[in-house]
Amino acid sequence: MTEKSNHKIVVRMAPSPTGNLHIGTARATLFNYLFAKKNGGKFILRIEDTDKERSKKEFEDNILSGLEWLGLTFDEFFRQSERTEIYVNYVKKMIEEGSAYISKEEPKEEGQRSEVVRFKNPNKKIVFNDLIRGEVSFDTTELGDFVIAKSPEEPLYHLAVVVDDLEMGVTHVLRGEDHISNTPRQILIQEAIEAPRPVYAHLPLILDSERKKLSKRKHGEVVWVDTYKKEGYLPEALLNYFALLGWNPGTDEEIFSLEKLVKAFDISKVHKGGAIFDVKKLRWVNKEHLKLNKEKIEEEIKNKLKDKFRRDIHPKLVEVVFERIEVISDIDKLTDSGELDYFFNTPEVDTLKLAWKNSTTDEAKRNLNDILPILDNFDAIKKLAEERGQGDVLWPLRFALSGRERSPDPFTLIEILGHEESQRRIKNVT
């Protein structure tokens, strides 16, 4: 009956398809994945869809495609809705053996049954060892005879989890800290059906800036992996950042590929306390990964600019954009805000702003006129700037070319715009 396995270590991630892939789920999946890979173990993905009302296929699809995008592959896949007979057998067996019983109820809400299956609580103290937290103890008396199935044919969460972990040979349960209070219930059921107790490790939670659990109800799309995918974060950057939330390698190293994470990962270094999700640091991590993939990203920038401006794109402009982005969607922000327009269309230049600090517009124009003949000789321009003052020469030049108070330096601009266009723009203002 038990599915035999050659793997010493078997872990599983068990999301329920009641919402899009949550970043907390993604991180817990990452930790399971790392733990499995690190130890040559098996990683199972199990969709916990026993709740027919709330479970949706679209959410399952979203979870699966999100995990695939992140590169978190699994060795085996199960769906609890396809395993009902297995649970039914256990429920029946438990009733026969007296560890569970059918209980008459008075329905308090719509849809509630007048008969449910309750677990016969032995009311004992449960002590379990948590890989992250050490010894944790609960008195289960306060749990009462909790419900394990709506009917023998409709198992509920705790029963299904324990049965599946047994059947699938799960040795280690790594999950969010929000499950820590579920553990005593599940251990009670394990003992009733004589299942071995897996090793537990309860991961710290990802918190919002208020130090509260990041929930789908309260935070909406910021908790979806999809959101970050759409904004153009790199999957490895996201993984890298998730790993750093509650774990560190014990060195100063912060940038990791998935492969390097597997090598460095050590569950005993996982923290106990929750960690606040900081988008700024995520963006920084993403930028570091952008640099690791510079060629690929520059290609993407080039194509995006080409689409937007329908013109050939100077490689130097690609560099300029690359320097200014942390995530891919920043490219759109740059193009849509008009910040790049002067590279493609002659800007309107406010000649009143042509002069640097205390110097006059006339001086600025004189300098520009003197630059005209040496436009292609950057060394000569620099020399002139040294003689007449850097700001007095370079500012008007840059301003004449861009029409903006902020832009790349004048030499970069000349390179991108080309000799003719640069000359034309200077003449326009002198």
Place this chain on the structure above:
RNA sequence: GGCCCUAUCGUCUAUCGGUUAGGACACAAGCUUUUCAAGCUUGGAAGCCGGGUUCGAUUCCCGGUAGGGUCACCA
């Protein structure tokens, strides 16, 4: 409220009793082709409180406080 968990710069964190308490993000200043971006350098910034244990506690123990999680015929 019961039960459980947690507690170092604003944030993520290092420290396995003795350190000028280190790094990163963010922030500020300076430098670079006196703007912007990037880069480099520098700076400010932390052990929740009170008791123990100890020659010595951020570190170990107890209490308090604060924060969080969880208390379904959801998962």
